[in-house]
Amino acid sequence: MKLGNKRRLTQIAAFVISNLGFIRIFKTGFVCPFLYCYGCPFAAFGCPIGIIQNFIIYQQFPLLTIGSLGIYGVLLGRAFCGWACPFGTLHDMLSHSNAKRSIQTRNYWYVKYIILFLTLGLAWVALDTVFCKFCPSGSLFAAIPFRLLYPEALEFGLFFYIHMFTLALTIALALLISRFWCRYLCPLGAIAGAFNKVGILTIDWNEAKCKKCENCLDVCVMGITEMKEVGSSTDCILCGRCIEACPEKALNFKIKK
Amino acid sequence: MYDIRFKLKLLLLVGFAFMIGLNVNDYWLIETLVRYVCTSCVGIG
Numbered sequence: 001m002k003l004g005n006k007r008r009l010t011q012i013a014a015f016v017i018s019n020l021g022f023i024r025i026f027k028t029g030f031v032c033p034f035l036y037c038y039g040c041p042f043a044a045f046g047c048p049i050g051i052i053q054n055f056i057i058y059q060q061f062p063l064l065t066i067g068s069l070g071i072y073g074v075l076l077g078r079a080f081c082g083w084a085c086p087f088g089t090l091h092d093m094l095s096h097s098n099a100k101r102s103i104q105t106r107n108y109w110y111v112k113y114i115i116l117f118l119t120l121g122l123a124w125v126a127l128d129t130v131f132c133k134f135c136p137s138g139s140l141f142a143a144i145p146f147r148l149l150y151p152e153a154l155e156f157g158l159f160f161y162i163h164m165f166t167l168a169l170t171i172a173l174a175l176l177i178s179r180f181w182c183r184y185l186c187p188l189g190a191i192a193g194a195f196n197k198v199g200i201l202t203i204d205w206n207e208a209k210c211k212k213c214e215n216c217l218d219v220c221v222m223g224i225t226e227m228k229e230v231g232s233s234t235d236c237i238l239c240g241r242c243i244e245a246c247p248e249k250a251l252n253f254k255i256k257k
Numbered sequence: 258m259y260d261i262r263f264k265l266k267l268l269l270l271v272g273f274a275f276m277i278g279l280n281v282n283d284y285w286l287i288e289t290l291v292r293y294v295c296t297s298c299v300g301i302g
Contacts, residue, residue, distance in 0.1 A: 027288070027292070028284075028288060029283070029284040029285060029287035029288030029289075029291075029292075030284070031287070037295065037299070038287075038291060038292055038295035038296075039295040039296050039298055039299030040299075046287045046288075046291055046292070046295070047295070050291065050295055051287055051291050054290070054291045054294055054295075058290075060286075062283065063276045063277065063279055063280040063283055064276075064280055064281070064283035064284060065283070065287075066273075066276060067273045067274065067275075067276030067277035067279075068273075068277060070269070070272070070273030070276065071270060071273045071274065071277075074269050074270050074273065075270070129294070129295075129298055132298055133298075138299070142295075142299045143299055146299045198266060198269065200263070200266055256260070256262070256263060256266075257260055257263045
């Protein structure tokens, strides 16, 4: 089976598993490895960004969440973004990897760290889950389904319209720039991306085999522009598109021992 | 047999697992309080 098909299968499986919460016993307190709102009516796991904000508000250290993110990160780096995240899957549907980048983008990798810092800082200062009020993933997977399921019980307040605006804006930008949210804004991507430096799973580049055709960089949805950054950059989501595109088989998944 | 960095990563994994084991009560806090707050949050927005 092709890598792309395997990726699609795991993305579908992750979406199904994330929604097993419609069976009460699967509504768990485990930490989701990707951005998927716990407010979604069927969510089986808690969104790590939402949990961390809540723990900041309760003045507690989120040991379970940090420990879980650490294990996910050390084992698989940012692979959950490329292989499982439902919001990332939406981005994949909006902009195909095989299309050449129509817009030349600069690498503003640090913006997601600023968003992460703001998310945690605002939760501390405002004692509220401020990021969640704007999160476009929460708009799509929680705010909309909630209103479809409970149309009579809830009002369409200001935050609902803010959610719809951020979702529409993210979708519009994702149509222009592949994986726009994941590249520049996702605070969970910032945490997971940092683990790419120490992750056990990586993408190995065999320089001797490489003919420098740069097919791999052309298909990269995250806009990585240098070969040495594949697998180790905070932006690499280990999706494997570069591996598929390489005619010389110079790129491969590797367990760093 | 294994690189020292790989051994350090395994040690890091054990450390994170220890962090989880140190406070499994978080599980119930997430399952009850966080779930309630997140659901309420969706309710207003």
